[in-house]
Amino acid sequence: MQRIVSILFAVMLTAQPLAAQRPAVVRGFLADSSLAFLAPLIGEWMPLLPDSMIRRIGFQPIAGNYRWVVGRQAIQFRENYRAGGDPDSALLHGMIYWNPATETVEFTAVAGPLAGEGRLFRGAYRQRENGTIEREYDVFYRTLADIPGEEYGGSRRRYLETVTFVTPDSIDTTLKWWFDGAWRPFGRFSTGKQARWRPRAGPPQVQ
Numbered sequence: 001m002q003r004i005v006s007i008l009f010a011v012m013l014t015a016q017p018l019a020a021q022r023p024a025v026v027r028g029f030l031a032d033s034s035l036a037f038l039a040p041l042i043g044e045w046m047p048l049l050p051d052s053m054i055r056r057i058g059f060q061p062i063a064g065n066y067r068w069v070v071g072r073q074a075i076q077f078r079e080n081y082r083a084g085g086d087p088d089s090a091l092l093h094g095m096i097y098w099n100p101a102t103e104t105v106e107f108t109a110v111a112g113p114l115a116g117e118g119r120l121f122r123g124a125y126r127q128r129e130n131g132t133i134e135r136e137y138d139v140f141y142r143t144l145a146d147i148p149g150e151e152y153g154g155s156r157r158r159y160l161e162t163v164t165f166v167t168p169d170s171i172d173t174t175l176k177w178w179f180d181g182a183w184r185p186f187g188r189f190s191t192g193k194q195a196r197w198r199p200r201a202g203p204p205q206v207q
Contacts, residue, residue, distance in 0.1 A: 035098065035105060037127040038075060040165060041066045044197040046083055059083065063194055065090065073097070077109070083197055096125060107137070118142035123159075133163040148186075152179055159186070169196040 045064045054060055060083040069076045074097040078090035094109025109121040123137020141147040141155045148157065158178040163171050173192045176183040185191075 035072070035075060035096065037133065038066070038096065038105070038125060040168065041133070041163070042068060042075070044083075044199075045171070045194045046197045048193040048195055059085075062087075062090075062197060066096075069095075077107075079111075084199060092121070094121060107135070112142075112146060116143050116145040118146065131165065135161040135163075148177075149179060170194070 041064070043066065044062050046060055047063045049057075049061075062081050062083050062085075063079060065078045065081075065087050066075050067077075068074075074095055077094050077096060078087045078092060079094075080091040081087060081089045091113060092109055092111035094107050096105060096107040098104075099106045105125045107121070107123060107125065110119065111117075111121065112119045119142070120140040121137050122140075123135060126134050126136075128134065137159055139157050139159065141157070144150055144155075147155060160176045160178070160183055162174045164173075165171050171194050173194060175186040175189045175192075177186045178184075
């Protein structure tokens with residue numbers, strides 16, 4: 001009996017600190033494994049680039065392709081490939097899923113097929129009260145030539161992306177990275193605009 005009381009007392013001592021460490025839950029960051037807050041992203045998205053840049057690239061790129069898999073329990077996503085082309089040619093492939101161990105919507109992806117590249121992405125999605133979708137993640141690089149800001153040392157970088165819906169078919173995006181103790185805009189990719197790609201009707205007019 002004394003042993004049982006000791007065990008219960010130990011559990012009571014540890015329960016409060018563990019509960020206090022849990023992060024605040026925000027809308028869409030749910031304990032019921034729902035990915036519903038990501039449903040507006042399903043489909044293909046193209047960056048709104050100047051005509052001159054598209055001519056220089058030689059094609060209209062797709063920035064993101066999101067589709068339900070596993071009975072809508074996960075989302076497969078692919079990024080950076082030719083519009084109208086094969087999504088399997090994308091430079092990044094990943095999966096978004098609910099992790100019951102951490103109670104977060106997590107994702108894992110790999111990217112960088114070219115020589116001197118090779119990256120592993122690991123992070124999480126969440127939605128803030130204002131509806132903005134955030135994606136915070138670490139990227140692990142395999143080679144020095146592939147690392148942005150290599151002067152900071154190491155092979156790991158942390159990023160924070162946001163997606164804000166302007167209309168159901170257009171979004172504003174931001175990209176920051178963590179260095180020198182703060183989130184800082186990531187150069188020319190720090191802000192952007194994207195529109196939903198509709199192959200049958202043709203792409204939206206690029207401004």
